[in-house]
Amino acid sequence: MKLSSTSFSDGQKIPGDFAFCTPDPAHHVCLGRNANPQLTWNDPPAGTRSYVVICHDPDVPSKGDDVNQEGRTVPASLPRVDFFHWVLVDLPAAVTSLKEGEFSNEVSPRGKPGPLAAHGARQGINNYTDWFAGDNDMRGDYYGYDGPCPPWNDEIVHRYVFTVFALDMEKLPVDGRFGGPEVRAAMQGHILAEASLTGTYTLNPQLAK
Numbered sequence: 001m002k003l004s005s006t007s008f009s010d011g012q013k014i015p016g017d018f019a020f021c022t023p024d025p026a027h028h029v030c031l032g033r034n035a036n037p038q039l040t041w042n043d044p045p046a047g048t049r050s051y052v053v054i055c056h057d058p059d060v061p062s063k064g065d066d067v068n069q070e071g072r073t074v075p076a077s078l079p080r081v082d083f084f085h086w087v088l089v090d091l092p093a094a095v096t097s098l099k100e101g102e103f104s105n106e107v108s109p110r111g112k113p114g115p116l117a118a119h120g121a122r123q124g125i126n127n128y129t130d131w132f133a134g135d136n137d138m139r140g141d142y143y144g145y146d147g148p149c150p151p152w153n154d155e156i157v158h159r160y161v162f163t164v165f166a167l168d169m170e171k172l173p174v175d176g177r178f179g180g181p182e183v184r185a186a187m188q189g190h191i192l193a194e195a196s197l198t199g200t201y202t203l204n205p206q207l208a209k
Contacts, residue, residue: 001044003164003195007037007100014148014160014199020107020128021149021203028068028152029203035101036086036145037199041164045192048093048166052187054180055086055145059158060127067151076155084180085160086145087124088117089172095119104145114143115178124178141177148201157207163196 008014016022017033024030039053060083066072088103102118111129115122123144132138150158167190174186202208 001041001164001166001193001195003039003041003162003197005037005039005162005197007039008199010197010199012199014201019147019149019201023152023203023205023208025205029149031107032147032149033105034107034145034147035105036098036103036147037162038098038100039162039164039197040097041195042096044093044096044166047168048192049170050089050093050167050172051091051095052165052167052172052183053086053088053091053098053162054084054165054183055160055162056180057083057085057148057150057158057160059150059154059156061151061154066153068153072153074151074154074156082180083127084124085126085147086162087126087178087180087183088144089122089124089174089183090170091121092119092170095121104147107146108142109138110140111142112144112146114141117144124174124180124183126179129179150201150203152203152205154202154204155207157200157202157204160199160201161196162198163194165191166193168192 128142
């Protein structure tokens with residue numbers, strides 16, 4: 001199975017159209033278009049009954065003390081953790097392509113509704129739900145896709161890994177309010193094949209040069 005995109009190339013920078021935030025010289029960042037990228041995959045294995053799509057950033061700081069703080073940087077040596085940007089499950093086996101902007105085409109303060117989504121699929125919450133929990137203007141359940149917005153003072157460029165999993169089951173046994181960890185656990189023993197595509201993104205002007 002192979003995954004590709006017309007929105008960006010494997011190992012290359014993700015364009016700002018697909019980001020939650022884009023650079024702003026006066027305020028460090030501003031809100032982006034936040035469209036989900038186009039994805040296409042082919043050659044699924046026999047017996048595929050549904051797909052799961054996950055986008056995660058493995059480079060998120062494990063501690064937020066220095067994040068987006070003036071006069072400070074997030075050191076490259078800091079341990080990193082996963083941040084889920086998109087969790088899509090129960091995508092029918094007949095669907096092997098997702099259109100640009102089909103699941104997200106703007107930033108939605110307080111989050112997008114869910115879990116029901118296009119093609120009869122379901123979407124889990126992403127980690128912006130946790131990130132904005134203490135923000136009165138932004139807090140809520142963020143279902144579906146929300147794109148990159150790494151710390152503007154991080155010393156490393158972040159990676160965004162889009163992975164499609166072909167499963168031997170039509171409906172993943174997760175219910176209610178679920179996220180990336182729950183989906184990863186529920187898929188175990190049911191993955192027939194997987195394919196990934198990685199893009200990069202930074203809001204640090206020193207790294208963007």
